Amino acid sequence: xxxxxxxxxxxxxxxxxxxxxxxxxxxxxxxxxxxxxxxxxxxxxxxxxxxxxxxxxxxxxxxxxxxxxxxxxxxxxxxxxxxxxxxxxxxxxxxxxxxxxxxxxxxxxxxxxxxxxxxxxxxxxxxxxxxxxxxxxxxxxxxxxxxxxxxxxxxxxxxxxxxxxxxxxxxxxxxxxxxxxxxxxxxxxxxxxxxxxxxxxxxxxxxxxxxxxxxxxxxxxxxxxxxxxxxxxxxxxxxxxxxxxxxxxxxxxxxxxxxxxxxxxxxxxxxxxxxxxxxxxxxxxxxxxxxxxxxxxxxxxxxxxxxxxxxxxxxxxxxxxxxxxxxxxxxxxxxxxxxxxxxxxxxxxxxxxxxxxxxxxxxxxxxxxxxxxxxxxxxxxxxxxxxxxxxxxxxxxxxxxxxxxxxxxxxxxxxxxxxxxxxxxxxxxxxxxxxxxxxxxxxxxxxxxxxxxxxxxxxxxxxxxxxxxxxxxxxxxxxxxxxxxxxxxxxxxxxxxxxxxxxx
Numbered sequence: 007x008x009x010x011x012x013x014x015x016x017x018x019x020x021x022x023x024x025x026x027x028x029x030x031x032x033x034x035x036x037x038x039x040x041x042x043x044x045x046x047x048x049x050x051x052x053x054x055x056x057x058x059x060x061x062x063x064x065x066x067x068x069x070x071x072x073x074x075x076x077x078x079x080x081x082x083x084x085x086x087x088x089x090x091x092x093x094x095x096x097x098x099x100x101x102x103x104x105x106x107x108x109x110x111x112x113x114x115x116x117x118x119x120x121x122x123x124x125x126x127x128x129x130x131x132x133x134x135x136x137x138x139x140x141x142x143x144x145x146x147x148x149x150x151x152x153x154x155x156x157x158x159x160x161x162x163x164x165x166x167x168x169x170x171x172x173x174x175x176x177x178x179x180x181x182x183x184x185x186x187x188x189x190x191x192x193x194x195x196x197x198x199x200x201x202x203x204x205x206x207x208x209x210x211x212x213x214x215x216x217x218x219x220x221x222x223x224x225x226x227x228x229x230x231x232x233x234x235x236x237x238x239x240x241x242x243x244x245x246x247x248x249x250x251x252x253x254x255x256x257x258x259x260x261x262x263x264x265x266x267x268x269x270x271x272x273x274x275x276x277x278x279x280x281x282x283x284x285x286x287x288x289x290x291x292x293x294x295x296x297x298x299x300x301x302x303x304x305x306x307x308x309x310x311x312x313x314x315x316x317x318x319x320x321x322x323x324x325x326x327x328x329x330x331x332x333x334x335x336x337x338x339x340x341x342x343x344x345x346x347x348x349x350x351x352x353x354x355x356x357x358x359x360x361x362x363x364x365x366x367x368x369x370x371x372x373x374x375x376x377x378x379x380x381x382x383x384x385x386x387x388x389x390x391x392x393x394x395x396x397x398x399x400x401x402x403x404x405x406x407x408x409x410x411x412x413x414x415x416x417x418x419x420x421x422x423x424x425x426x427x428x429x430x431x432x433x434x435x436x437x438x439x440x441x442x443x444x445x446x447x448x449x450x451x452x453x454x455x456x457x458x459x460x461x462x463x464x465x466x467x468x469x470x471x472x473x474x475x476x477x478x479x480x481x482x483x484x485x486x487x488x489x490x491x492x493x494x495x496x497x498x499x500x501x502x503x504x505x506x507x508x509x510x
Contacts, residue, residue, distance in 0.1 A: 009248045011239060014286050015255035020235050023292045024243060030295040031356060035420055036235035043068065043137060044130045045146070045232030047216055050139070051225040052121045057114045063136075064125060067226035070136035074125065076113040078140035080155060122225045124216075132415055134318065145209055145216075145230075148241055148270070149194035149201060150178065152209035156187025164192040181206050193245050236262065244273055252278045254286040299357045299417050302432075306350055310343040314354070316418060320363045323351055327369060337376065340369045344380045352387035361393065361412020368404040381406075427501065435503050437472035440465070444473075444505050445484055451507065452488045460490060464506040467496040 014021040017038070024032040036042060048066035052074075055062045060076040117123065129138040145152040159178050161171045174190045177199050182188055188206070212230075219229040233241060236258060244251070251273075253259045259279040267274040280286045287293040298304060304312045309329035315322045325347040327339065351366060366384075371377050377400045384406065388395050397408040424430040435443075444463065452458060465473070473481055473494055485491055 011243060011248055011251045012286060012290050012292060013236060013239070013251070013253040013255075013258070015236065015253060015258045021287065022235055022239050023287070023290070023295075025290065025292075028291075029353075030292055031353075033292075033296065033299070033357060033359075033417060034235055034239065035417075042130055042232075042235075043127045045127065046228060047124065047126045047143060047230035048139075049220050049223045049225045049227045049229055050123050050125050052117050052119050052123060055114050055117060055119055057112060060113050062113060062117050064123060064139060065226045066125065066127075066137070066139065067228065068131065068137060070131060072125070072127070072137045072139045073135070074117070074123075074139050074141070076116070078128070078138075078142060079113060079116045080141040124220050124229070129412070130415060132318075132412065132419065144189075145212060146191075146241065147205045147209045149191055149197055150205045150209060151189040151191060152206075152213060153187035153189060154213045157185045158187050160187075160189040162190060162192040162194075165190070165195050167195075170195060177202050178206070183210060186210070237265070240265070240270075244270070248273075248276065250276050250278060252280050252286065254280040256281075295357065296417075299354065300421065304350065304354060306343070306346050308343060308346055310347065312347060312350060312354070314358075316360070316416075320365065321360050322365045322367065324367045325351075325369050337372060340371055341373075341376045341379070344368045344371065344376075345383055348380060348384040349387055352384070352391060355410060356391055356393070358418060359412075359416045361410045361416065364408045364410060366406040366408070368400065368406060370404040371400075377404075437469050438476070440469050440503055440505065441472055441477050444469075444507075445480070447505075447507060448484060448488065451509070458488055458490050458509055460493070460510045461488075462493040462495060462508045462510065464495045464497045464500065464508070466500045466502045466504065467498060468502060469505065470494055470496040 008027055010025040012023045012025060014023075019035065019037045021036075022032075022034040023030050050064040050066040050072065053063045053065050053071055062074045062079075063071040064074050066072050123141060124143070125139040125141055126143045127137045128140045131137050142155055143153070145154070159175050159182065161174055165171055165174070174194060174197075178188050178190060181199070181203055183206075188209075194202070216230045219227075223229055232238065236253075240251075240262065251262070253262060256279060259277065263274060263277050266277060280289075282289060285293070287296075302314060304314070305328070306312070309327075311326050311328045313324040313326065315324075325344060327343050347368065348366075354360070355364070368380065371380070381397075381400050385397060388397065391410075393411045395408055395410040397406065400406050425432075428434050444465070448461075481492070
């Protein structure tokens with residue numbers, strides 16, 4: 007695989023695209039004024055404990071209160087208060103630092119209203135929901151993730167060689183401080199002891215600094231902020247598969263190059279400064295892919311198309327044959343469209359970062375064998391998706407139910423706002439509907455008094471045109487019935503559905 011990382015950096019915004027064989031597979035956005043909070047560690051204050059929901063709301067200083075579920079509560083948050091800045095003793099968590107997975111202890115016995123807690127954002131605010139937080143902290147490094155509340159060593163499942171897994175575990179177990187946890191990341195495969203020692207020393211020092219800030223801060227307070235998107239990408243995505251990292255900002259290019267030559271010298275040569283006049287995302291075709299990812303309708307190469315409808319909790323994807331008529335039987339045409347559709351659907355799920363419940367409405371297939379082929383093709387495509395997903399068999403009416411882990415705001419919610427005109431429905435009333443509403447309101451006014459003065463009606467220009475053309479006969483009959491002439495005025499600033507009736 008020939009992977010490339012393309013970075014468009016400006017003072018206000020940074021955009022990162024990961025390309026695999028010239029195809030955009032991942033997109034990341036970060037705006038300076040809206041910097042993400044996932045991975046940040048806060049000293050929070052418990053606002054309310056909800057035993058019935060096995061959860062608590064915690065103020066960490068964001069606009070909305072954060073959500074702490076019982077599984078993410080440490081059995082004893084008070085251990086953080088044991089840190090002594092004078093002698094440098096680190097708190098020992100042991101069993102108390104484990105998640106409350108067995109749920110034997112009710113949440114009201116674990117946290118109290120007004121209590122101060124050290125928590126990390128595990129999922130950022132999405133839509134109307136506040137951030138999800140956890141007391142089980144993780145601090146990522148280049149090769150390791152430090153789990154200060156655990157007492158174990160784990161290895162990424164992406165490292166499949168048993169001998170290598172065992173070698174890595176033995177190294178980290180030997181180097182780690184007592185009663186501290188680490189997870190060995192995929193990029194650590196083949197690494198030597200010196201690299202792990204350096205990582206562990208850095209992460210332990212960082213954790214001690216977090217504890218000091220926790221002791222010195224008043225809740226709510228930010229005690230540790232994760233790296234900027236540029237350096238998170240370097241930390242998390244840079245591997246031997248990446249052949250080139252291209253960035254268009256000269257100052258940021260120098261920072262990245264300096265960082266790599268100092269800490270990851272073998273990657274220093276892959277960094278390139280983009281200096282063409284044409285914008286970098288235009289040159290690599292990324293801007294076009296972003297536009298497709300924003301579209302309600304996505305065309306397939308065959309002539310079929312997909313329609314995406316998103317709500318806060320569910321995404322519906324409809325597959326249609328469109329212009330594709332095929333050359334064989336009707337069933338074969340449907341099969342080819344569905345097979346092409348599932349490939350594009352998984353690509354769009356990754357590109358748009360769509361999560362939660364997903365319903366795919368495939369074109370109905372009569373053959374059970376064909377349904378199984380499409381299902382297997384969908385499963386195969388999902389294997390290349392880093393986000394965890396669960397998928398059910400295709401139903402007899404062609405529906406696929408699946409879930410996909412949502413770890414950050416999807417592209418649509420991030421780059422768009424609810425339309426103030428249709429208020430998110432995607433539809434507005436027709437000219438005829440508004441006209442009939444207007445006539446009904448005139449009827450009410452006439453029935454209430456049986457005598458009306460001169461009337462001026464203000465409407466949107468499109469509705470005014472409709473009144474004078476399509477409904478002119480009915481407008482005349484209404485004037486005869488009420489016994490008054492109407493003055494119709496077009497108001498360009500009006501909402502399409504807005505109208506006003508004035509009596510003089």
